[in-house]
Amino acid sequence: MIKGYLNIVLHAHLPYVRHPEHERFFEENWLFEAITECYLPLLGVLERLQKDKVNYRLTLSLSPPLMSMLSDELLQSRYLEHLKGLLELAEKEIARTQNQPELNLLAQFYQNFFAHALDTYQNQYQCDLLRAFKQHHATGQLELITTAATHGFLPLLNVSETAVRNQIKIGIDSFANHFGYPPTGFWLPECGYYPGLEHILADAGITYFFVESHGILDASELPKNGVYAPLNCGNGVAAFGRDPEASQQVWSAEMGYPGDFDYREYYSDIGFELDLDYLAPYILDGQTRINTGIKYHRITGGNQAKALYQPENARAKTYQHAQDFIAKRQQQIATLNAPLNQAPIIVAPYDAELFGHWWFEGPHWLEAVLRLASAPESTIQLSTCSDYLKQQPNPQVALPAASTWGDQGYSSYWINDSNAWIYPLLHKAELELEKLVADVRGLALDPLQSRLINQALRSLLLAQASDWPFIMKSGTSIEYAQKSITDHLARFNYCHDSIRKNKINERYLTALEIMDNIFPDLDFRDYFPLKK
């Protein structure tokens, strides 16, 4: 007997990093590492579940920058080169460790891992991972949704409603361009919600979104079912709250599964351990140490020497942790069932990149969780928000409170001493674009002028990504984040200045279109405020 629902949501997003002006660009590795360690393994999970006819349900949010990069031919070809380099390094490692049997087995493990990635990426998926996800969607078991155009942090863009509306509209349009249909669900970047956002989402055709737990618990009316049922925001759009317990078990640095001693240690990588001369062809500019993805150690306590990684033990542990996760959800549902007036839904959203990249064994854990929850004897039913709303179509009416899933639960991670300087510049550009679009409205523009304003809009969108202030605060790759935002704003200024002075250099415009080729179908004419 089904007593409750579990909705696992993966949010897959990376900032738009694509540099055709350079032969190699270090930050493009973010995408390459995620493809190897997260997206291909996730597809592997879905393939196995499908093959075994497991009746799972899973929600996957794909951000527009990620969709754009996954379908980009330049990045696809660069990824293949990257992967071939890793395969070559793994083969060198097999030779280097031939007298160290335990390490040698691990080197072979990595060679198999990279060879499998290369084979599936190139031969099974023809470098097109979006098509693979779409095929799983077609089975009816994977629900695909999306997020704002460049993952703009909407509570701090809200000085201009046009900017927020544009982020949402272009995000949805981009999804529809890639998949052929509009999404019904929407992932708010960083779960950043403020009252009023539900109207823009409704106008865009969205029926549900997610908020942090306290967005539900601090709603305008006391939620009768806590975070275990959605709220109708008053306009028919449903807000689902993140379950803190399910989140803690995976996310928590202290209590979470990924910190188990049997799992692979992310911070132990041969890129920082072996001779530079040996590593030179596989690191940055032949001289700067970087993570290679070949990691021989497992998480080991305190000051002890790092113990060697044992993949089979780690794999067995994922099953134990999946059993524990399901058992705790069953206990949770049993406890919740009495006081609640309907079967609870537990919403467990995670960054997709946690699974495989930070937590190497995460995809196996996810697979085991989906298998256990789908088993005939399970009292939990896997569900998506769309499924749930079909069964429970009349949620309690209440307006969620402003909230995010960042540290402290509000906006402070995205506006603080490290990054607050970006907002006057972003807001100024937003205002200038709004005015420019209003000024040219009704005018007959030539194709060059239209291309230029569209490129201005692309540059503004890329500057608005929440990743840049996040990186500035987190303290890694700060220079790249600062340069990205100032470069995108400079490109916006260039386009704006050129159109205002009607001095258009097609060569420069073409260069910008080549470098920032995201959102081919956007139309600046949509960038205008709605009359109230």
Added chain:
Amino acid sequence: MRLDNELSMITVSHLKQHAKVTLSQQELRAISDQINQDFAPNIAFKALQPASTTRLSSKELRDISAEISREFAPAHSTEVAELVLLPIDPTHLYAYWQLTDTQMTRLSENTAEDKTPVTLRIYSKPSESLELNPHNVWFDVAIHAEQSHQAVQLPDAIATSNAAIFYTGVIGERDAEDHMTPFAQSNTLHYAGDNPNRQTQKTNKTGLSSVQYLFNQTPSPIISVTSL
């Protein structure tokens, strides 16, 4: 031809037969969504292809990128005075402002005489549509005009209110009778008060320990909380 006619008849008959089936709006939407998803035309995604036939080498791209970054670097404008309020959390706002050169000159002269300090006045009101009026609750924050930004801690009486609150700020000179000569008025910011009774546990996705954000809060921000 005959076969076509027969098919047509069957279809019509079929439609008539099922015309009595009653479907709710919700069921119709569900069927529509399902058909949209399962039978959507397979759209081949097209990447942005520059309309120009201009070919550019990697070096030319780098040079153009560097030139644009250098010549069009983002900068603040001093043509128009502005004040913007942003939400940090239910007990803090972030304000940034820009004053014109004329206003800055005037302020520097006044400050030298210590007559009318530049002040950020924050009004709170229960509805966005209400114009600022003497009945609004307000409080003043002493600021340095040239600093151009400051985090503002809200008075407890406002921050712990259950009611939804709208904030509007004015930056200007304040005289001895608390009258303001405004330089700029801000956007209206909506923020629901944090309800301490619910004691919501604020989680975060990383589970890492909290980081304190040490905005420069000097000079002491809150001068008064007043309802006129």
